[in-house]
Amino acid sequence: MRKAFPRTGTDWKTLEAEMAGMSDGDIDWRHGRAPLYVFHGSDSAHEVGKQTFMNFFSENALGGRRAFFGLKRMEDEVVEMGLDLFQAPDGAVGNLSTGGSESIFMAVKAARDWGRDQARLKEPFNIIAPYTAHAAFNKAADVMDLEVRRVDTNAQRHADVGAMAGAMDEHTIMLVGSAPCFPHGVIDGIDALSELAMARDIWLHVDACVGGYVAPFFQRIGRDIPAFDFALPGVRTLSADLHKFGFCPKPASTLFYRFEADRERGLFHFDAWPNGQFSTATLSGTRAGGAIAAAWAVMHHLGQDGYMAIARDLAAMTDAYVAGITAIDGLALLAQPHLTIINFAAAKPDDLDIFAVAEAMDGRGWLPGLTQNPKGMHAMLSMFHETGREDYLSDLASCVEQVRGANAASDLKAVY
Ligand SMILES: Cc1ncc(COP(=O)(O)O)c(C=O)c1O
Structure with missing residues (x-):
């Protein structure tokens, strides 16, 4: 049913609570569960x-x-x-x-x-x-x-x-x-x-x-x-x-x-x-x-110093993601990242459906970033992604195992 234009006004406190409730089911992007759309450098810059x-x-x-x-x-x-x-x-x-x-x-x-x-x-x-x-x-x-x-x-x-x-x-x-x-x-x-x-x-x-x-x-x-x-x-x-x-x-x-x-x-x-x-x-x-x-x-x-400090944090975090992902048996990078965007896939696509891995990650509350041609998983990392890094990597490793064990396939489509 179409929402009617409200006949009377509502006070701010009520609206604030109602709108917070509307976002309750959102992806937990503040803790790194959205691989795109949002960015974070430092709390003070924010x-x-x-x-x-x-x-x-x-x-x-x-x-x-x-x-x-x-x-x-x-x-x-x-x-x-x-x-x-x-x-x-x-x-x-x-x-x-x-x-x-x-x-x-x-x-x-x-x-x-x-x-x-x-x-x-x-x-x-x-x-x-x-x-x-x-x-x-x-x-x-x-x-x-x-x-x-x-x-x-x-x-x-x-x-x-x-x-x-x-x-x-x-x-x-x-x-x-x-x-x-x-x-x-x-x-x-x-x-x-x-x-x-x-x-x-x-x-x-x-x-x-x-x-x-x-x-x-x-x-x-x-x-x-x-x-x-x-x-x-x-x-x-x-x-x-x-x-x-x-x-x-x-x-x-x-x-x-x-x-x-x-x-x-x-x-x-x-x-x-x-x-x-x-x-x-x-x-x-x-x-x-x-x-x-x-x-x-x-x-x-921030000044140049501030941007450099964030760059150091971003670079260290991206390196840790890359090391964690490449350490998972069955995964490989699709390209060597210059900055903080990572894209990885099944090392042998015939043995592992990477979109089934993405679907399993989705089931654990991680919005999957996907690429097509070649099929891969994708993440644009900012400092939101530091807190969730270890959970992401351990969930990724167990999703790979789960998909391999079940020989699962997925018909997910890459969406931006
Ligand atoms: C390389 C590149 N160009 C252009 C854009 C478009 O930017 P916007 O979404 O701000 O329009 C993006 C967005 O991610 C991008 O990554």
Whole structure:
């Protein structure tokens, strides 16, 4: 039955209790039982983000230029800190958006409009991406009538740059590389993609949505992280989400452009209506002031030291997960993770159905993360996952035994 619009109002205490009850059956994500959707760096960063969000709860970044000058300054400074982190050259610019999908959408729009200015490029346009690129590229392409050509990855599940070069033609406007890709957590060979982009004068977008704000700190603590940012001359746009491993409240992402003229292509301007000039750098009009102020506060609260400290914790935790998983007889990694995303499978898929293992884990209260082609289990680890680590690994080992013993099979489907 459809819920009726309430005839009378209800006090906050009653509502608060009712809503808490509505979430009673949720996955216990605070203790690491959700392998995606949520992120945690440190308790203090969480509190600073939450408090600042509330302090700027009503401000609207759409009015940053005309009314909310403090918010506008914070937004500009968040962008500048990102440009600094990603080694952008003078003249590079950027803006905040509400998430990775929106940042990718705006980069694709800018590339499409650039493509239209290039006499040598012919419509209908296409984008060449590794098979592992995020679905958001197809979403953007769907809206803009573009084609995404997904190219199989190499044996390490990194972008196969030679095969991507072979898929290009006179309709190609953009190459995509991920840093890292969501399915396997590996950083594509952005250096080779950069060379290809330069040689063919094609736009290269680096999707650092999931890893952008943690990869530089993994580098700084001495982990072997390949170059992926504007230090590579072919990188034209880069997206990185603050609301993921930047540990800022949702919704907050950043999109950076090497050239100011490209951001102009990403903008939307319209004047032919009663309220006059309307210009935005994002799909959204109204934007939560809280998210922007919170990003500014969390970045200042943590500083490089704070992000490095979290990177050390994340790296140690991921290593412990990897060691625990690979110690389980019958399991093997599908790729060597660069950061904190792990993807593993049955070492011999004919002997063990990994989706049956996932189903057994589900039965024990662990939301399973799955990949298809290849079939595997997947987890994006943040500090929520430290408390549950030993339970996860021991449940995983016993689920593998249980499935093997029963020779169980599953018809689960991978769902994001
Ligand atoms: C590599 C990558 N790109 C883009 C996105 C999309 O981000 P959002 O969900 O914020 O739109 C994600 C989300 O996980 C991602 O992992």
